[in-house]
Ligand SMILES: NC(=O)C1=CN([C@@H]2O[C@H](COP(=O)(O)OP(=O)(O)OC[C@H]3O[C@@H](n4cnc5c(N)ncnc54)[C@H](O)[C@@H]3O)[C@@H](O)[C@H]2O)C=CC1
């Protein structure tokens with residue numbers, strides 16, 4: 350919305366939220382999220398044509414176009430629990446729009462929603478709206494990634510707008526297209542029917558997550574064979590049909606969207622009587638059955654039972670924890686482990702579904718003392734994340750469970766050096782640029798020996814660190830002799 354305000358000075362944009370605390374933060378100098386370039390855009394537009402308010406009804410009532418970007422969590426209970434999208438917030442937003450609208454409105458689905466949601470929303474609007482007030486619903490899914498949001502919004506690969514194939518539907522699509530056309534080249538603005546637009550968003554996230562799970566699955570095989578996953582990914586990505594982007598092996602993907610959107614896709618497939626399609630997508634996150642032909646080899650390497658169901662993304666995280674524990678003589682009890690990076694990726698303070706949560710829980714489960722440093726994540730956030738139940742995070746802040754009791758085995762440090770002091774091992778879980786250029790000799794000097802670095806993001810120069818004296822584990826890279834004899838059994 351801030352970028353629309355920046356690019357369309359004649360359009361008045363008002364952002365409303367039921368969380369008054371969030372609106373207060375948007376109106377302050379400390380914005381509620383960290384995103385490179387966002388402060389500048391907000392500073393330039395706020396008070397000019399960009400406003401933040403908790404008077405939801407008034408501003409929705411006055412608007413011509415309403416973008417609905419509320420959260421769409423995974424249902425925690427009831428029908429479809431653990432898979433289906435919970436449309437509670439969407440439904441209440443739609444009911445509120447119907448109640449306050451006194452003039453025709455274009456309602457834009459900006460949240461990621463299950464395909465066919467527009468049909469349900471139309472029904473709510475049409476059955477609850479005032480006589481004579483018309484609604485057009487559009488699907489305009491968002492493709493930005495956190496950490497690069499402003500860049501992605503200023504120069505998107507594409508903008509996608511789906512609408513009804515009627516005269517009124519086409520007019521609404523054109524009205525929204527005119528907004529984006531102020532800065533996005535015409536050929537990048539795609540218009541489709543409603544269902545294609547809704548489904549394309551889930552499909553795009555499923556394809557992206559699948560790339561990471563594929564390269565992460567390869568990383569395990571690289572470690573077992575002496576291949577280097579970076580070399581494999583480079584060679585594979587050079588094929589222009591495959592492409593080079595999004596092939597970085599990691600400790601696992603995190604973030605608020607991939608998991609929930611694929612679970613949602615799986616549920617939609619099941620509801621449409623397509624269990625084979627559901628199972629196909631499940632493998633990216635949920636279950637992965639090793640094909641019979643590969644079982645013997647996998648069994649030898651990882652002692653897997655044939656057809657054992659493995660969650661590929663979860664597998665990657667537990668594989669990492671197991672590496673840490675098995676390298677340290679099979680126990681981390683009472684040992685200090687430094688965790689560098691807690692956010693789900695660099696350049697964001699967002700920790701939703703970050704792989705660091707599962708890795709830290711795994712280490713704590715083995716009784717390690719964990720000292721965490723992340724340049725953008727507070728101690729309060731770390732403690733909340735480690736104590737929260739699955740899916741609770743994806744609800745408005747003021748509706749989340751109250752602050753839990755702090756986990757004593759976890760502390761938060763001011764910088765990487767403090768986190769690593771007296772530690773037995775350092776785990777790098779987010780690819781923050783500053784972790785590439787730390788003074789590792791200084792870190793080594795202050796650590797217990799043997800000193801380990803477990804690089805979950807492949808950001809350090811492993812050879813240089815080995816010269817200093819570290820034992821280094823890098824995802825999907827040829828293993829140190831020390832690690833070779835200690836396979837990480839998931
Ligand atoms: N975070 C991201 O980078 C992307 C998110 N999305 C999608 O956008 C949607 C929102 O995601 P986030 O912004 O990350 O979630 P969020 O949880 O940070 O923000 C949602 C906001 O909606 C507010 N809200 C809930 N119900 C409301 C109502 N009835 N009226 C007014 N405000 C209400 C909440 O208080 C909260 O501040 C999700 O569907 C997500 O899948 C899509 C692409 C990128």
Ligand SMILES: O=C(O)[C@H]1O[C@H](OP(=O)(O)OP(=O)(O)OC[C@H]2O[C@@H](n3ccc(=O)[nH]c3=O)[C@H](O)[C@@H]2O)[C@H](O)[C@@H](O)[C@@H]1O
Pocket residue numbers: 461491492493494495496554557561594595596597598599600601602603604605606607693694695
């Ligand atoms: O629907 C959404 O919310 C968004 O989800 C993702 O964006 P985001 O989750 O913000 O960030 P990504 O850059 O996709 O990273 C997701 C996770 O995958 C990991 N990742 C990414 C790329 C890679 O090569 N390897 C890898 O492990 C990241 O570290 C991170 O943990 C998509 O990239 C966006 O297009 C989409 O709009």
